[in-house]
Every structure is written in structure tokens, then in C-alpha cells.
Amino acid sequence: MKNKTTDCDRCDDIFIHEEVVNEVRKNMPNEETLYDLAEIFKVFGDSTRVKILYALFFAKKMCVCDLAAFVNISQSAVSHQLRVLKQARLVKYKREGRVVYYALDDEHVQQIFEQGLKHITEKKQG
């Protein structure tokens, strides 16, 4: 097999199911959207950040220092991760004096979380 990356040279120069591929392509969200979607999930896809998100989900808001204590990594590491979460808009923050409090940005975060947990638990018992 040729292993080229152009569409026409796959599957021995013909599609097995060309219509299927075309149909899927026709209805596809644009590349950028799917890329952004992957980026969002990538942010969820780290155990440190998952713990942070869980803590914020449960406690509503927490300061950086408490998050570091909870997750049990350095303040610096938490801060770096909070930046990632901030950029992905999964988290928002508010300064109160010297302390900065973080909180979940919206309810989607919670729902994505819950679906993920369901997936795990249902698979385990199955």
C-alpha cells in the first residue's frame, strides 16, 4: 500500500466508500472548530488540572495556595496550570487583596466532567 496522504491514492487508488467520506466531509464543522474542540479536551486531559477543576467544582472558589495544598504540587506548577485553564476559559479569577480566587467559568465544565465520570463508571461495572 502506498501510504500517501492525498485522498485519491488511498485504498489502492479508489475509496472503498467514497460517498460515505464525501457525505461526512460535507457536514463537517470547519477545521478550526474541531481543532478548538480538541484543544478544550486537551486542557481537561491532565490529572493535575482535573483535580483543580474538581476542587473548584466542589468548593465553588479557591485561592492558588489552597489549590497547591490540595493537589499537592508546587505553587508554581498550580499557577502554570491555572493559566492554561484560564486561557481555555474553563476557569475565571478574582483578586481580593493579596489573594487570587479561582472558580469554574461556566456550567459546561461541570457537564463535561459528569459525562466523563459516567463513561468511566459505567464501563467499570459493565
Add this chain to the structure above:
Amino acid sequence: MKNKTTDCDRCDDIFIHEEVVNEVRKNMPNEETLYDLAEIFKVFGDSTRVKILYALFFAKKMCVCDLAAFVNISQSAVSHQLRVLKQARLVKYKREGRVVYYALDDEHVQQIFEQGLKHITEKKQG
């Protein structure tokens, strides 16, 4: 600041909100669960895999070759990614002669997908 990783030495040797941390910790799912959750999202967190998942979501089932054509990467790369998706149980497969068809494993995948998309689109218009 000391930057140690033991709980008691954070925030200048005291917690700012020790009760908060303890409360969150008390209700936390076990480490393994949160780790597994992160692993699931990690699998979602790649644009190639997102495209594959989207295609399977839309077309119900597809063979490896068509997926390679659709995503526009090599057959080998798709195959490697399908293995990752398989291991995470996001995808199931069925051999029909020479051709192997892949499909989404369950409905959570779809719901996680949709929540993710909502997050993106709502943020964009906001």
C-alpha cells in the same frame, strides 16, 4: 516562598483556608478515578482523534481506509489512533472480511462532544 510539596509548608506554614481544603479532600473521588477521567479527556484532546470521532458520530461506522482519507493522514497514523480510541473504549470495531469497521462505543462520547462544542460556540459569541 518555600515551594515545598508537603501540605503543611504551604502558604507560609499555614493554610489560608485549611477547612476548605479538608472539606474538598473529604469528598474527593479516589485518585485513580480522577486519573482515569483525565486519561479519557486526553484521548479526546487530539485533533486527529476528534476528527475520527466526528466522522464516526456522523457516519455511524467507517473502515480504516475511509477514515484515513477523511482525516487526510496515513493509514498507519489512523490505525495507531484507532488503537488509542479502542483502549479508551471510545470506539468499537467489527471485522467484515478484509475490512474493519469502527464505530463509537457509546452515547457518552456524543454527549461529551456536544458539551465541548457548546462551550466553544457560546464563548465565541459572548
Add this chain to the structure above:
DNA sequence: TGAACATATGAATATATGTTCATATTTTAG
């Protein structure tokens, strides 16, 4: 059985990313 096709897999490489260390920035207290 052997050739051709569809898929899977191992090794290698390049790139991305999480953590730490050191240090900068911001804010309050004195």
C-alpha cells in the same frame, strides 16, 4: 498456494507539555 489488499504494529524522530527552580510582579502591613 500465492498474490493482492486492508489493517496493525514496532522503531525512530520530532514536537508538545508538565514540573521545578529561580525570579519577577503585585499587594498589604508597618
Add this chain to the structure above:
DNA sequence: CTAAAATATGAACATATATTCATATGTTCA
């Protein structure tokens, strides 16, 4: 203003991972 506390950030390092190339495995058909 200065010191100290809370947080943020840059550089470096280690690790993870996505892709490709080469090749193996499994399947059908002549």
C-alpha cells in the same frame, strides 16, 4: 517607602505522544 506574602512567569529539563517508515498480520480471490 520597605519588607513580606501571594501569585505569576521564564528557562530548563524530562517525559509523553503523534506521525512516518518499514514491515508484519490477516483475509480474499484466482
